Amino acid sequence: MSPRAPSLRFRFAIASLLWVGLGTLVAGFVISGLYGRHVTHTFVSDLANHLDELTSLTEPGPDGRPVLDRPLSDPRFQHPRSGFYWQVERGGKPMLTSASLAGHHLITARNEAPDVPIWTRDHQERLLRIDRPGAGGLLFSITASGRVLDAELRAFDSDLTLSLGAFAALMLVGAALQVRYGLRPTQRLAGWIDELRRGDRDRLPDAVPREFAGIVGRLNELIEAQAVLVARARVEAGNLGHNLRTPLALVTSEAEQLAQSGQADAAAFILDQCDRMQRQIDYQMKRAAAAGGRGTGIVADLALFTAGIVEAMRRLHAGRDVAIINAVPSRIAVPCDPGDLSEILSNLIDNACKWARETVRITARVEAAWIEIVIADDGPGIPDEARDRVLGVGVRLDETKPGTGLGLAVSRDIAGLYGGTLDLGFNEKGSGLQAIVRVPIARS
Known part of the structure; x- marks a missing residue:
């Protein structure tokens, strides 16, 4: 370095x-x-x-x-x-x-x-x-x-030294104030860049001192060019996924015909590979859909935002009689695109509801420069040796449970786009799973 x-x-x-x-x-x-x-x-x-x-x-x-x-x-x-x-x-x-x-x-x-x-x-x-x-x-x-x-x-030199020393001190104080005043535009520029990275603005203001006009103009051009490239990449990724679905469907259909003709082993192998390909396509399309901090605003209230997802999960898992407790305090603003935050919370809460015995609890807190969101259930949890593996694309520890094995991997990747993390562990009682999402308040 x-x-x-x-x-x-x-x-x-x-x-x-x-x-x-x-x-x-x-x-x-x-x-x-x-x-x-x-x-x-x-x-x-x-x-x-x-x-x-x-x-x-x-x-x-x-x-x-x-x-x-x-x-x-x-x-x-x-x-x-x-x-x-x-x-x-x-x-x-x-x-x-x-x-x-x-x-x-x-x-x-x-x-x-x-x-x-x-x-x-x-x-x-x-x-x-x-x-x-x-x-x-x-x-x-x-x-x-x-x-x-x-x-x-000597008497004059002594008085002169004291006078010039006091004058030099005043000059240094004045110079410090001048430096502080002169560098104030750089502090504002840093604040604007933080707002840009949080999603509060989509470009830097043009009303800057003449010395910074060239830098700001080039940064705005770079931001616009990057936005165009990202949008184009997302469209192309979506098009690629859709274009692959038709050939994949044809291969799957042919494999099913092989199974009907008595070639069960070959058909099973082909269908397994098709299933893996389908999971990869779904995973990459979800990643391409993630805004990754390029949204236009901040979620104003995490508690209210979580409430909508919790209500949907209660209806989705109504047959399991699982209590979903939304204990997220109000007035926590998350610097995350609403769609991305919805994807993370939906995946983690849905996963917790599938495995919980009786209770799923969602909490959040602000700690230093981080926002920490915790989704805990009282299910069987995940063994230590399997936690890294379960975050892989398409990995499912229990094939009897419904799902694609993409939720945890997608949630981890989206959190990473914001400079955050997703960690898995046992809950406070040491039994069920606890998923902890940490997102920086202002990304550095």
Whole structure:
């Protein structure tokens, strides 16, 4: 058996998952990169503004040493090891330092391009530094720790991850709803096919989405072609049966004449073969007459349908004084052509009435996806070793009983046309025969 292909729902789900995941990942990298560039630019711009402020507030003191009129406006320069530092030096010797350096000083810069931000490492800390020479040989330096910038970027990336995760989840929910909505026509199509197979409709509706129009059209053409072939085959089978009856009748007549002329053994052999041929013809014609699920509707109420057959059997077997009990509950719908169901029930109930001592009981129930019809009698039953054989065409265990030996075989074959079964066994008391017909509610 070839492996089953993945469903469309699974394929769409995988495609949506990959697309949303890849899109979210790319969007995260792009947004994070753009924000990083923006924050870095703002970071450098703020440092340049602080450097402007530092140079404007620095004045020469009475002793020639530079003094600061007031602290810088950013309070982070006042907090020790805050990550924001400034320094004023002359000749490589620090003259003024920010409180945030906490008594330390910056290493003398080697930046030969003034007002150009560069990354340096000072006291094991990565710093973004801008230097600017001033009057009197002063060198103004302002720095910011890379950990400040990294912390801001990490905080943004964390928020971005949560936001994109929530967005991706919403996108996946939307994709799932879209897949469900998009595949709804396939579910309707499956339902229509089930109705078609049950006999509720004889073709698929033409009002389908454009993508399914070609498939539905071809299926309808196939259904119509198959119906024509089946009808033709049934007619030809019937014609063949009728055409064989005349030659068979002639052979039978000749055999009877042989018997009258004293050739009894030869006549008996020929008559036996003619009887077998007649049974085969009757069997095949009954099979050809079976609709096999190609009817136009469902039996609405099995109990009412069975009641008519039971009444007919009571009249047919009135001389045997057998009680036929119809215990089929109401409102059980059987997906079976009425003619086929009548053939099954008539054969089985008639067979039970022939062998029952006093009672024949018909019951039914719905179990899971099956409808189970039970015809039980209190007769002698059938031995285990003979049950398979009695289902053969023309097989009769007791030739003294009237019949052709076709009823059980025909009933089994008709049930099989609907995906059902016919099983024989002892009844609940362990004595008489119990025939169980099981038909699926919706054929798969």
